Amino acid sequence: MSYEELENEIDQSFVAVRYNVEIEGPAIKPDEDPDVVNILPTDEPYRAIALAVLYEDRDASLTNVKKALDEGVSPIDVINNGLMKGMDAVSLLYTKGFYFLPDLMLAGDGMMEGVKECEQVLGHKSETKGTVVSFVAEGDPHDIGKNLVVMFLRANGYEAIDMGRDVPTADVVEAVKEHKPIFMTGTALMTTTMTVFPKVVKALQKEGLEVPAIGCGGGAVRRDFVESFPMSVYGVEAYHAPKLADAIVKDKKTWKGLRKEYSDIVGEFVSEYS
Numbered sequence: 001m002s003y004e005e006l007e008n009e010i011d012q013s014f015v016a017v018r019y020n021v022e023i024e025g026p027a028i029k030p031d032e033d034p035d036v037v038n039i040l041p042t043d044e045p046y047r048a049i050a051l052a053v054l055y056e057d058r059d060a061s062l063t064n065v066k067k068a069l070d071e072g073v074s075p076i077d078v079i080n081n082g083l084m085k086g087m088d089a090v091s092l093l094y095t096k097g098f099y100f101l102p103d104l105m106l107a108g109d110g111m112m113e114g115v116k117e118c119e120q121v122l123g124h125k126s127e128t129k130g131t132v133v134s135f136v137a138e139g140d141p142h143d144i145g146k147n148l149v150v151m152f153l154r155a156n157g158y159e160a161i162d163m164g165r166d167v168p169t170a171d172v173v174e175a176v177k178e179h180k181p182i183f184m185t186g187t188a189l190m191t192t193t194m195t196v197f198p199k200v201v202k203a204l205q206k207e208g209l210e211v212p213a214i215g216c217g218g219g220a221v222r223r224d225f226v227e228s229f230p231m232s233v234y235g236v237e238a239y240h241a242p243k244l245a246d247a248i249v250k251d252k253k254t255w256k257g258l259r260k261e262y263s264d265i266v267g268e269f270v271s272e273y274s
């Protein structure tokens, strides 16, 4: 019996049941998942950019971002309405168990490829308004949010000292001694690492060091947690970071004022602060 004849002999409905196709329904593409449909933008060029991240396609991400920037779309819109939406969809599929760690890594690479291109357009302002120290909490490898924070700070004229990810708390303290920053940003994505923030505050206090504010953000972080220790303010969006820094430089605000006037300072309605 030939291979083709054997194929015809096999009851395909049995094969389908074995792979649960009958129970789970036919395979659907990532962008057809009903929850993903709600996240993905419908308008171009954002949809193409978001899809490139969702499909973990680094080249397409770069090409689509370049095309949008060439057409005059603002880099901030490209990040917020395109790249971030793609990453939100990836996060959702990971949470649902359809995407796995390698998917996250590849999608993250695709996102950062596009972010780097936006960074070039945003450029670095030559004059510096002040120094900001940015870190990802000790034990935490997630650095996409921190990279965005650093990019927005630099684009707005701040010298951002990028300490990288998984930064030992002792190194953060040393950086504060060395750079005497006007503002700090910390990012933590995991419930196990966000507890680093109060530890950083304690370590600074132990050395008699103080900064006007530490902006603490990242997926797992919540406002009420951040407000349970001093010297800190909960940071919602990466592009809020330079606005918080401006309020410190121009209006001499500290963490207390930033907490009270967050929405006014960033100039928009922020549900976390309503």
Ligand code: B12
Pocket: 087, 090, 091, 092, 094, 095, 101, 102, 104, 105, 108, 139, 140, 141, 142, 143, 144, 145, 146, 148, 149, 184, 185, 186, 187, 188, 189, 190, 191, 192, 215, 216, 217, 218, 219, 220, 234, 235, 236, 237, 238, 239, 240, 241
């Ligand atoms: C991408 C990703 C990864 C990538 C990270 C790549 C990279 N270079 O960063 C990789 C694959 C490495 C990874 C690994 C792991 N991950 Co992961 N990962 C994610 C994922 C899908 C997206 C995170 C992300 O980049 N989001 C986009 C960025 C832009 O968001 P963000 O950092 O929060 O930043 C935004 C704001 O928070 C804000 N912001 C951030 N900081 C600051 C600071 C200031 C001052 C301001 C103003 C704003 C601000 O700005 C941004 C928006 O503009 C999340 C899922 C999710 N729902 O978040 C899981 C997630 C964070 N990972 C998770 C886990 C568990 C892990 C692993 C431990 C998995 C494992 N079993 O091995 C490992 C870590 C291993 C280790 N070494 O410890 C969990 C954490 C669960 C928890 N509650 O603790 C999550 C939530 C997934 C889940 N639902 O289970 N991961």
